[in-house]
Amino acid sequence: xxxxxxxPTAQETFAQMAQAAGLRGRLLVTIGLLILVRLGVFLPxxxxxxxxxxxxxxxxxxxxxxxxxSGGGIVALGIFALGILPFINASIILQLLTSxxxxxxxxxxxxxxxxxxxxxxxxxxxxxGWAVIQSxxxxxxxxxxxxxxxxxxxxxxxNTVIALTAGSMFVMWVSELITERGVxxxxxxxxxxxxVAVVPKSFGATIALxxxxxxxxxxxxxxxLVVFLIMIVGIVFVQExxxxxxxxxxxxxxGRKLYLEKxxxxxxxxxxxxxxxxxxxxxxxxxxxxxGSAIQNETLNKIAGxxxxxxxxxxxxxxxxxxxxxxxxxxxxxxxxxxxxxxxxKMGSSIPGIRPGRTTSEYVERVLNRLTFLxxxxxxxxxxxxxxxxxxxxxxxxxxxxxxxxxxxxxAIDTSxxxxxxxxxxxxxxxxxx
Numbered sequence: 001x002x003x004x005x006x007x008p009t010a011q012e013t014f015a016q017m018a019q020a021a022g023l024r025g026r027l028l029v030t031i032g033l034l035i036l037v038r039l040g041v042f043l044p045x046x047x048x049x050x051x052x053x054x055x056x057x058x059x060x061x062x063x064x065x066x067x068x069x070s071g072g073g074i075v076a077l078g079i080f081a082l083g084i085l086p087f088i089n090a091s092i093i094l095q096l097l098t099s100x101x102x103x104x105x106x107x108x109x110x111x112x113x114x115x116x117x118x119x120x121x122x123x124x125x126x127x128x129g130w131a132v133i134q135s136x137x138x139x140x141x142x143x144x145x146x147x148x149x150x151x152x153x154x155x156x157x158x159n160t161v162i163a164l165t166a167g168s169m170f171v172m173w174v175s176e177l178i179t180e181r182g183v184x185x186x187x188x189x190x191x192x193x194x195x196v197a198v199v200p201k202s203f204g205a206t207i208a209l210x211x212x213x214x215x216x217x218x219x220x221x222x223x224x225l226v227v228f229l230i231m232i233v234g235i236v237f238v239q240e241x242x243x244x245x246x247x248x249x250x251x252x253x254x255g256r257k258l259y260l261e262k263x264x265x266x267x268x269x270x271x272x273x274x275x276x277x278x279x280x281x282x283x284x285x286x287x288x289x290x291x292g293s294a295i296q297n298e299t300l301n302k303i304a305g306x307x308x309x310x311x312x313x314x315x316x317x318x319x320x321x322x323x324x325x326x327x328x329x330x331x332x333x334x335x336x337x338x339x340x341x342x343x344x345x346k347m348g349s350s351i352p353g354i355r356p357g358r359t360t361s362e363y364v365e366r367v368l369n370r371l372t373f374l375x376x377x378x379x380x381x382x383x384x385x386x387x388x389x390x391x392x393x394x395x396x397x398x399x400x401x402x403x404x405x406x407x408x409x410x411x412a413i414d415t416s417x418x419x420x421x422x423x424x425x426x427x428x429x430x431x432x433x434x
Contacts, residue, residue: 016423023422030182033174034193040080045163047156048077053148079167082134084190087172088283090127127172135164184415192411195404231382235409238378241270243371249349271375273330274414278406281322320380327376337365
């Protein structure tokens with residue numbers, strides 16, 4: 001009874017993870033599926049000389065960034081090389097279309113669970129089409145690398161497209177399975193896994209550089225690690241930051257029972273979209289490279305290889321704009337000020353000093369816009385600063401600090417919150433049984 005309103009401690013969380021059959025089962029399912037997806041990255045697509053291909057493309061900065069989000073799948077050319085990226089791109093397309101097309105908006109808002117299932121099914125079809133396009137582009141790109149393919153005939157193209165598309169669809173199914181029966185968001189965890197997979201290699205290269213270099217290199221490595229630690233602390237503050245708007249519930253009588261006036265608060269997060277604006281912004285930046293390899297367009301390849309390389313001023317500006325756009329986009333999807341004001345009015349609640357109805361919705365919208373802007377600006381700074389420091393010190397992390405640091409911390413926080421929520425539910429279940 002004493003601890004029911006308190007957040008679970010680390011000891012209680014780990015005890016529930018080990019003892020509670022439901023949480024333990026979800027964790028085992030999540031870990032097993034993540035291991036399965038990781039093993040699929042190293043199953044090579046038939047008909048390709050992986051060593052020759054790797055030697056030809058491993059020095060490309062753009063390929064290094066793409067390889068980071070595929071967990072080494074692009075260079076290794078495994079059957080899971082595309083990973084979850086087609087599904088992420090399809091989700092971006094559907095969410096943008098939902099805001100533009102009234103029929104999709106009606107499915108999402110008014111059709112309930114059936115409408116959401118239909119939108120999910122449409123997203124899967126779009127992901128399938130996008131995976132086919134990317135698979136065709138990769139097969140053409142691999143065939144153009146000298147010595148990578150012995151006989152680039154129609155059978156090679158068909159096998160490659162089928163293998164990569166099937167692998168991407170399997171990864172998409174696994175992500176949905178993790179979300180439904182595991183712990184955390186499946187798509188976010190798969191990207192988290194791919195990034196974590198290349199971290200040991202980056203740290204190993206950094207340590208080797210520090211051992212072989214002089215004091216100047218050691219100083220640069222220390223500066224880089226300190227900046228990374230500061231950025232992690234800043235990301236945690238942004239992810240956890242909330243604005244608490246006070247709410248007063250009016251006194252009301254139900255039958256013979258009188259409910260007194262109560263005060264509570266409405267929590268508005270500083271970063272409503274969590275890690276998703278970063279993931280979506282990164283996925284959009286990969287589109288020119290994917291389309292350029294698919295249609296063999298020299299202009300798109302030049303744009304992707306030159307202007308959209310991490311560290312280029314154009315890349316920095318476009319990345320910041322995309323983060324700002326998707327932050328506002330996700331905030332509008334998660335919190336609707338008009339619906340919120342109507343729900344408060346129906347419950348007999350109000351914000352002190354603000355009239356119910358339209359005035360409340362305008363106030364909430366104004367506060368939400370300011371919070372979203374501050375959160376997006378901070379996310380953009382956190383995304384850019386590590387890249388700038390890395391380019392000024394040592395480049396062994398291959399762009400790891402720019403985008404993936406945000407994703408790692410954000411996904412870790414979201415997953416830990418879901419685990420804590422399950423632990424709290426178990427606590428109340430135990431109280432009911434008593």
